Amino acid sequence: EAQVTQNPRYLITVTGKKLTVTCSQNMNHEYMSWYRQDPGLGLRQIYYSMNVEVTDKGDVPEGYKVSRKEKRNFPLILESPSPNQTSLYFCASSPHRDSYGGYTFGSGTRLTVV
Amino acid sequence: RKEVEQDPGPFNVPEGATVAFNCTYSNSASQSFFWYRQDCRKEPKLLMSVYSSGNEDGRFTAQLNRASQYISLLIRDSKLSDSATYLCVVKDSNYQLIWGAGTKLIIKP
Numbered sequence: 001e002a003q004v005t006q007n008p009r010y011l012i013t014v015t016g017k018k019l020t021v022t023c024s025q026n027m028n029h030e031y032m033s034w035y036r037q038d039p040g041l042g043l044r045q046i047y048y049s050m051n052v053e054v055t056d057k058g059d060v061p062e063g064y065k066v067s068r069k070e071k072r073n074f075p076l077i078l079e080s081p082s083p084n085q086t087s088l089y090f091c092a093s094s095p096h097r098d099s100y101g102g103y104t105f106g107s108g109t110r111l112t113v114v
Numbered sequence: 115r116k117e118v119e120q121d122p123g124p125f126n127v128p129e130g131a132t133v134a135f136n137c138t139y140s141n142s143a144s145q146s147f148f149w150y151r152q153d154c155r156k157e158p159k160l161l162m163s164v165y166s167s168g169n170e171d172g173r174f175t176a177q178l179n180r181a182s183q184y185i186s187l188l189i190r191d192s193k194l195s196d197s198a199t200y201l202c203v204v205k206d207s208n209y210q211l212i213w214g215a216g217t218k219l220i221i222k223p
Contacts, residue, residue, distance in 0.1 A: 035213075042118060042201070042213030043158070058210075090157055097209045102148050102160030110155075 002027045006091050006106035013081055013113055021076045021109045023091035029104075031097045032074040033058070034066065036087040043090065049074055050097050081113040117141060120202050120214040127192055128222055134188045135217045137202030144212075146205035147178055147185045151198045152216065158201055161187075189219075197221045 004025045013019055025032065033048040035058075045058030049068040063085055065077040074093075078085060088110050092103040120137045127133045139147075147164035162169065164176040164185050175188040185204075189196055202214035 037155075040122070040215055042116075042215045043211075044213075045210065088155060102150065102163065102203075103211070105157035105159070108155070108157050 002104070004091055004093055004104050004106040006089075006109050008109060009107060010110050011112070013111070015082055015113055016080050019078050019081060019111075021078075021089060021091075021111070023074045023076065023106055024072050025074075025093040025104070026072065027093065027095075027104065028071065029093035029095050030071070031095065031099070032068065032091065032093045033103070034064070034074070034076045035090045035092065036060065037090065038087050046076065046089075048097075081111075083113045085111065086113050087111060116214075117212045118202055118204050118214040120200075120217045122215060122217060124218040124220050126220050126222060129192060129194055131192055132188065132190050133192055133219065134186055135200060135202075135219075136184050136186045137214055137217075138182075138184045139202075139204045139212070140183070141204070141206055141212075142180075142183060143207040144183075144204045145207060145209075147176075148203040148205075148211075149174075149176060149185075149187050150201040150203055152201055153198045161200070192219075192221050194221050194223060 034046040035043040047066040049055045091106040149161040150158040151161045152158045168177045173190045177186045199216040201216045204212045
């Protein structure tokens, strides 16, 4: 089944403790992206990647890192999480950035930083 | 002004009724338009793309008005299962997706 897999689904952590949210897709998509979703706001892009070893900042990259060493994986790293990073996070992929069709999303990771 | 604006709702609609939402966008150079559906903080799922000439998929009709910079979604014969948040999405000239905050729809029996 074609899908984007995110882990974990839920995570509660403490301020300053490094964490990684994994994202993997099995559709051979070139383009992958991370979003956060907060109440009353549209999804905001954190980072995106157009292909292996090609990553770029989105609208809200502060406090996050990413890597794209393999085509299928695009982990999101929070080196020193803070409470304002409490949010619902989604990973998404599409064949190319300029694909006409929409994105396929992972099931989301609900992160709470205390 | 937000780049993509939607009425947050909720729209409370009886089952079987017709409901329509609009979404306005600020960038006249926007290239592509989509409606996504999101259930109860689950992942967004593509409902339909919006074509310049308008398009229909079963009970759903999407329209684009470039002159006034809005897109619309019409749902006919609404079902209980249509209850969700509908997200308007615009792809700009840099191929970035700009997301509206969503319109919540509640279909009542």
